[in-house]
Amino acid sequence: MDRYRVQPGTRVNLKDWDPDDKANFEKGKSKGLKAVLKLSERLELLQELLFAQGKHKILIVLQAMDTGGKDGVIRRVFDGVNPQGVKVASFKVPTPEDLAHDYLWRIHKQTPGKGEIVIFNRSHYEDVLVVRVQNLAPPDIWEKRFDHINAFERLLADEGTTILKFYLHISADEQKARLQARLDEPDKRWKFNPGDLKDRALWGDYMHAYEDVLSKTSMPWAPWYIVPANRKWYRDLVIGTVLVETLEKLKMRYPEPAEDLDKIVIE
Ligand code: ADP
Numbered sequence: 001m002d003r004y005r006v007q008p009g010t011r012v013n014l015k016d017w018d019p020d021d022k023a024n025f026e027k028g029k030s031k032g033l034k035a036v037l038k039l040s041e042r043l044e045l046l047q048e049l050l051f052a053q054g055k056h057k058i059l060i061v062l063q064a065m066d067t068g069g070k071d072g073v074i075r076r077v078f079d080g081v082n083p084q085g086v087k088v089a090s091f092k093v094p095t096p097e098d099l100a101h102d103y104l105w106r107i108h109k110q111t112p113g114k115g116e117i118v119i120f121n122r123s124h125y126e127d128v129l130v131v132r133v134q135n136l137a138p139p140d141i142w143e144k145r146f147d148h149i150n151a152f153e154r155l156l157a158d159e160g161t162t163i164l165k166f167y168l169h170i171s172a173d174e175q176k177a178r179l180q181a182r183l184d185e186p187d188k189r190w191k192f193n194p195g196d197l198k199d200r201a202l203w204g205d206y207m208h209a210y211e212d213v214l215s216k217t218s219m220p221w222a223p224w225y226i227v228p229a230n231r232k233w234y235r236d237l238v239i240g241t242v243l244v245e246t247l248e249k250l251k252m253r254y255p256e257p258a259e260d261l262d263k264i265v266i267e
Helices: 029-053 068-076 122-126 145-158 172-184 188-193 193-202 203-216 232-249
Strands: 057-064 086-091 117-121 162-168 223-227
Touching: 029 068, 057 068, 068 117, 068 232, 086 122, 086 223, 117 193, 117 203, 122 145, 122 203, 145 162, 145 203, 162 203, 162 232, 172 188, 172 193, 203 223, 223 232
Parallel strands: 057 117, 057 162, 086 117, 162 223
Antiparallel strands: none
């Protein structure tokens, strides 16, 4: 899956990244869906090991335009994991209390502890995306944030957090179809938010802001992956594979029992 990883120091132009790409799995959708199921079963075991060992901390950042599929990834890839060890932190419009602090304050509190996986559904990157595009802060404020964010993630990594960041890349046409489906299908209407149209009208500005994020903040210790996300099954396959491969590299083991359990007799 290295082809989707943004190499540090390269300039990303999203026009060069095909949201329909499925180059790593040519066997088609139905086999792809089966592969995703297998990956989520494997993830279930690896997460149990992570929780039992209580040593590693895993932070997964999900960013996307509206309808990009963040919720779908959480539902499908993390299907079977034990909720005790996995937390989803969703970052919405900051509260007055959040705004009374620096922008990383609400973020740092949600980062994973030992044995935990935390999934960020949106993240501190909103502070250089929506804040920039919607002019919520002037450039001299948000421009400095790329350095803060790199330093913050370096701190987390130095202290033992494994960080993976996924940008779910959909096309403007695919977003149109997904928004239309939210209008047309009664059980999807609850997801329709007229505010999404305001962001859609600024699509080009968002792509430009994302290109800056992806170019400036993909680091060896906190890489970005640009996930082709027009096909949901392929999106899940890419993310599931990267997660499973990353967790397997940690070479986790169940902790040794405190004493010789073979000698214990239960009457
Ligand atoms: P989602 O779209 O993630 O399912 P919502 O529809 O509730 O959830 O949208 C959350 C909103 O919060 C988004 O419009 C997003 O841009 C906004 N948001 C998140 N973080 C910030 C931030 N730091 N500053 C301003 N707006 C933010």
